[in-house]
Amino acid sequence: MGDHRSQSFWRAVLGGALAGLAPASAGPLLMIPSLALLWSIANRPRLAAIWGLLAVLVSHRWLLALHPLTWMGVPAALSLPIAAAIWLFCALCGSALLAVWSALSRWLDATKQNAGLWTVLLLASIWGLAEVGLASMPLFWLGIGGSVLPFDPALAGLSRWIGNGGLAALQLVLAWGLWIGLSHRRGLLWGLLWLLSVLLVHLLGAASLQWVSPSQAELHLAAWQPVIPTREKFSLEQQRQLPALVQAALHRADSLSVEALVAPEGLLPSNWRGAFRDQPISLITGGFRWDVSEQRSSLLLIEPDALKPQPLRDKHRLVPLGEALPPLPSGWISGLSAVGGLRPGSASRFVDGFEPPIAIAICYEISDGRALAQATAAGAQWLLTIANLDPYPVLLQKQFLALAQLRAIETGRDLLSVANTGPTALIGAQGRVMPLIPPGQEGVAKAVVHLRSGLTPYVRWAEWPLIVLLAAAWIGLLRSSAHQS
Template identity: 45%
Template sequence: MGDDRRLRVITALAGALAGLSLAPLGLPPLLWLALVPLWGATPAAAGLWGGAAVLVSHRWLLWLHPLDWIGVPAPLSLPICLALWLACGLAGGGLVAIWGWLVRRLDPRRLATALLASGLWGLAEVLLAAGPLFWIGLGASPLPADRALAGLAAVGGSGLVAAVQLLIGWFCWRTLVAPAVSRRGWVLGLAALLLFSHGLGWSQLRADRVERGESFRVMVLQPALPTREKFEPERQRNLLMQIARGRQQAAALGVPLLLPEGTLVLGQAMPEAEAEVLSGGFRLEGEELRSSVLRFEPSSSEASSWVDKARVVPLGEWVPLARFWRWGGLSAVGGVEPGPPARLLRRSGADPAVAICYELANGEGLREATAAGAGWLMASANLDPYPALLRDQFTALAQLRAIEVGRWLVSTANTGPSLVIDAQGVVRAALPAGRAELGLFELEWLKRATTYQIWREAPLILMILLGGASWWFWFQRRRHGHSH
């Protein structure tokens, strides 16, 4: 095997290791090791790294099969799922190949290149998370094992966490490829970066920084209804019975709010009781079908307010120009249109910022909602029929979002994870996955703003500007030196 081919194989295996380093492991040292060959890779090898990382981290996509419940013929189901999985890997590989080309052009040995390229990677994750195709990146890789490093999200968001991971990987690479005479300096630089990043992250999570807010209780209903049967009449009746019992029990215990992961069909009335309900469901906006979290006031059977899902699943919920094609997409509920980007749900008590399904991957909407007054976060998702791998990734993202904006988060999920996470990213309570459960959670309504909530990606952009300016001054000095 030639040297180039051997390096490509090693780089691809490193990418697979990067995919494994994400939740449920969430073990950053594995990622730092995986990043070492990426910094010295050719663009083609970098593309293999990115493709392998995405294919391993997103292997839960294969659990979409079989798709017969949404009308896809059995012989086509597995090929469609495989094609979707491979397309995600190809897209990830293409993006990392472009990044690798830029690094190679700018000289990967220079610290200026490392700062610029790491910052651009982090910013790319932030921008991609606002689109329809992104799920999880290096920004969530420290969780659940390294909460101190994840604390950097309170300073500059998940993009800064991703960028610092890349920078740590670069120092590891420089330590290995540097001449023996200068290796000690690179080791000291790596140690300084590790101490600084973990110290800064942990400073955001220290006990003496913890804000004490007004506590309140919520009741969470985890219905555990199989997705492939969820819209059958019998299953819908079962869901309404669970909600009715949960609403009555919440009222009897004096709990003001019931949170069921219930996908109410269009126009479905809510069983009446004293407790307020925030439930998943569908509604019409003109002629457009929206997937929403609906708010039912105490003793009301009709929704009075809502937050619509703004980030809808391509093909699964939404198809471009669906009206002209007269095709409602692959969703069992037909074509769903995206709603407004605002995530703040106004109610009589503490207002939540709402993330529906994989909107949890995008922190910007929740940041805007907390800046507008949201005192806690609510994540509503149906993760059936996916494996535990996706549930663990969902939990890691929920922890990251809580740390970013310094708010408690309640997750209400069909089959789990239904849990409550505090503002420091600690899972305080959870319901057993895969079972119908009714749980009572206590959380706090907070107001303190994190640095990220105020400055957004400013630290990340500062890193990019610092790297770009340093590289430019070095280039100009070198050019003028040659001219003389």
């Protein structure tokens, strides 16, 4: 009995660690074995909670780069404990979610050898829909659906049909098949059927990836990666230098024969008034603005000779504490936010104030595939994401770029990513990543964005395939239970 419990514990530990390492690295090669280990403990909420805790601790280890926080007024002695507490809080949230899923699995008794496929499909579809829902909430989640890239673009091609949530559900089903085959010694036939299933979904995904709506036109843009340290950007000296830096970048972009320069999230302060002196081309940039008494982080358009920036879309998903502050006395929230607290904008990510229309993701809104699909359905012809991932390490940039790659595949749109320290890249509608500027290096680079209007099945249907699967699995489970009784 003791050995059995010890083995189960170590399966939870190993599975969680593999799941945390999978995003932006080996993808399904690590994720499917980690999920197979999860199925082996699926009816044991405490062990599943350990799996979830370790998965988030490993995948979100870049959160420790928040330290030091002294530039925000946090005492040096508290800086590392606060960063570690934020990291641990996110991990505990993941742990709680896995415990709930495991409790549901235990109730359905899915881990018995004679459990039907209906139960597995039900649990997988619930997980997939949960990932879609979590992607629209304040915390930044790296779900198993988004872990597919960049390692496995063929499997990611299926997101054209089933989106991020569908990829999550599919990997869970494949992992269940692997676990059943290994743990119950189903034999050679089961193994061959499992391998054929893996091959089939990859062939279907690769075929889906080849289809892309024809390019209707080209948009010539320049991307600027300024590499302004976040811990210094609000200093008086940095603010004094900013106009000259932007003006120089605009003239460098103009020499590339482009229509506009795109700059990253949060570049301009809220007191910015209008166009730059002798501004040669349009500027699309992130910046802050006041809307009556509310401060917002926005995508702004500054045309040459404009008297003031034109807000195109406000950021909707705000970072807890870093951007969105709780309603506490001012003395309690000192040092929690460098920007003093922001208010969210509309949930829509569709931008029609610039031609051609854009689907915009500001920072970790890139994880919300449903919102960008809705903006694409509304008429967006290309995707744009602007971000500031400083002071986080390159690991987060890789995870961010993998999510951006998935968004391009899901929507069948070219995506331009422009970030303060990276990633600054152009991603084609088929998911091909073309780096524009190396991480951490200042530069201005040209990007030719192909504009498209065709809609992928996922843009048309959203999560309906998963919802139908969930309903069918529930009906099948009820009928199976009635038949057995």
